[in-house]
Amino acid sequence: MGTRAAAAGGAASSCPVSAPCPALAPALPKQYQLLAGRPMVLHTLAAFAGVGRLLGTLVAVAPGDHFLAQHAQPAFFVVPCGGPRRADTVLGGLRALLARGAQPDDWVLVHDAARCLVTSGQIEALMEQCANDSVGGLLALRLTDTLKAASDGPGGLRVAGTLERSDKWLAQTPQMFRIGPLLAAIEQAGGDITDEASAMEAQGLRPRLVPGGAQNFKVTYPDDFALAAAVLAQRVPGGQRAESLVR
Ligand SMILES: Nc1ccn([C@@H]2O[C@H](COP(=O)(O)OP(=O)(O)OP(=O)(O)O)[C@@H](O)[C@H]2O)c(=O)n1
Numbered sequence: 001m002g003t004r005a006a007a008a009g010g011a012a013s014s015c016p017v018s019a020p021c022p023a024l025a026p027a028l029p030k031q032y033q034l035l036a037g038r039p040m041v042l043h044t045l046a047a048f049a050g051v052g053r054l055l056g057t058l059v060a061v062a063p064g065d066h067f068l069a070q071h072a073q074p075a076f077f078v079v080p081c082g083g084p085r086r087a088d089t090v091l092g093g094l095r096a097l098l099a100r101g102a103q104p105d106d107w108v109l110v111h112d113a114a115r116c117l118v119t120s121g122q123i124e125a126l127m128e129q130c131a132n133d134s135v136g137g138l139l140a141l142r143l144t145d146t147l148k149a150a151s152d153g154p155g156g157l158r159v160a161g162t163l164e165r166s167d168k169w170l171a172q173t174p175q176m177f178r179i180g181p182l183l184a185a186i187e188q189a190g191g192d193i194t195d196e197a198s199a200m201e202a203q204g205l206r207p208r209l210v211p212g213g214a215q216n217f218k219v220t221y222p223d224d225f226a227l228a229a230a231v232l233a234q235r236v237p238g239g240q241r242a243e244s245l246v247r
């Protein structure tokens, strides 16, 4: 039984930056924008390449997307199995893994290309804590801000209430499940789910929550690019942070 990684490469997604941002190449999908001198997805893939226990990494891209051909590395292979929604891309990736000899019992880690700050250590922690779990699990971050519900009111959006936050976590990726059960769960859940864990939850299962980190955010808003670049700038090769070297 092995463990594989499927990095959802962005498939049909285009650059999500809705406001003009001169530092970014306008025609380039988000996952290929340069961050600290490298396309974003290569930072993501470097973290997976640093995990020795993985049997391989599949990058799911949109058909006709040849961007990664110029960055080919033995650490990953590219499959044009991307679909219109994230869940479609993940299904395509899981089927491609099975077609290449993976077994339904094998573990798979599904990761967002846009979570380019994940570290090899976080991936290893997830694998460690899920390896003997009957369901699998995901990296997640306990909510620290006060949580408001919103609804339309006089003059626009207004607070509808303050929600209990002590049991709330922000779902991150990677998310680790066995290939066969995950494939079946997503097929049954349909394409509108926003993560793999929710497909497993719909089966009545309770995925394990493994603490991730605040830096493992999904690069989404224009400001996120600068923040991600700043985080990368204070890391050194090998995944250690600069400040841990000066103690
Ligand atoms: N058709 C799609 C859409 C998304 N993804 C994956 O899902 C991740 C998150 O989707 P993304 O479009 O990046 O979401 P947002 O950051 O919320 O961006 P936006 O909603 O602004 O497009 C991407 O990094 C990509 O790995 C995918 O594989 N296939």
Ligand SMILES: C[C@](O)(CO)[C@H](O)COP(=O)(O)O
Pocket: 086, 112, 170, 171, 172, 173, 194, 195, 196, 218
């Ligand atoms: C999988 C995910 O990153 C967990 O937070 C998130 O749900 C992806 O959502 P998106 O709307 O496809 O970006």
